[in-house]
Each structure stands twice: as structure tokens, then as C-alpha cells.
Amino acid sequence: xxxxxxxxxxxxxxxxxxxxxxxxxxxxxxxxxxxxxxxxxxxxxxxxxxxxxxxxxxxxxxxxxxxxxxxxxxxxxxxxxxxxxxxxxxxxxxxxxxxxxxx
Numbered sequence: 001x002x003x004x005x006x007x008x009x010x011x012x013x014x015x016x017x018x019x020x021x022x023x024x025x026x027x028x029x030x031x032x033x034x035x036x037x038x039x040x041x042x043x044x045x046x047x048x049x050x051x052x053x054x055x056x057x058x059x060x061x062x063x064x065x066x067x068x069x070x071x072x073x074x075x076x077x078x079x080x081x082x083x084x085x086x087x088x089x090x091x092x093x094x095x096x097x098x099x100x101x102x103x
Contacts, residue, residue, distance in 0.1 A: 002031055002072075004079045009100050013084040023062045024084070031079060038074050053096050056082065069095055 004010070010028055014021035036042045039051050050058045052069075059068040067090040069083040083098040 001033060001035060002077045002079050004028060004032055004081070006081070009081045010084075012102070013081075017066065017084065017086075020062055020066050020084075023066070024068070027059065027061060027068065035077070036074060039072075042072070056095065058090075058095060069098060 007028070010024055014024050017024075034045065036045070039057075042057070043049055046059060048060045048064075052058060055071050055073055057070050057072050059070070060066070061068050061084075064087055066084065066086055068081070069090075071080040071082055072078070082100055083093065083095075085093075
């Protein structure tokens with residue numbers, strides 16, 4: 001089971017992107033219950049997931065309409081939400097450095 005940091009960040013994105021709220025909540029529930037030892041285990045369940053530098057992982061949400069960037073530390077079973085947005089918005093960010101910013 002992974003500890004997802006921080007749920008308020010996820011809920012803020014749900015408010016910002018209401019059409020993706022159910023998909024984000026489903027992702028949270030799934031990841032919170034699953035256990036992965038490494039990226040290969042994660043990839044076996046989430047086939048479209050991509051790993052970036054600094055343990056950053058990109059999930060496709062609602063097919064490929066939205067992207068979720070997180071930092072996953074498998075040894076500590078921790079996930080930190082870094083960024084969420086549309087695929088078009090994703091194309092404009094630096095996925096290796098992007099951080100969540102409160103509005």
C-alpha cells in the first residue's frame with residue numbers, strides 16, 4: 001500500500017478539472033490499495049505509465065486526455081503529487097522540475 005502525499009493536492013486538482021475528478025479519485029483509490037516493488041511492477045498494471053528522472057512517473061488519466069506527474073519512492077511506498085493537467089498543458093511544462101503550486 002502506497003502513501004499518497006498529499007490528498008488535498010489531489011482534491012484541488014479535482015476542483016480545477018471537474019471532468020477528470022472521478023478518474024483522479026479512482027487512480028487514488030487504486031494506487032492506495034496496490035503494492036509495487038519497482039517500476040516494472042507498476043508498468044505491469046499501468047501499461048502506459050512512463051518513468052522520468054528523479055523517480056518521477058507520468059500517468060495517463062482518462063485515456064490520454066490528462067497527465068498526472070508524481071514522484072514515486074518504491075522503497076518508502078510514497079507517492080508525491082507534482083502536477084496534473086491536460087495533455088496540451090503537459091506539453092508546455094518541464095516534467096523533470098514541475099511542482100504543485102497552490103492557486
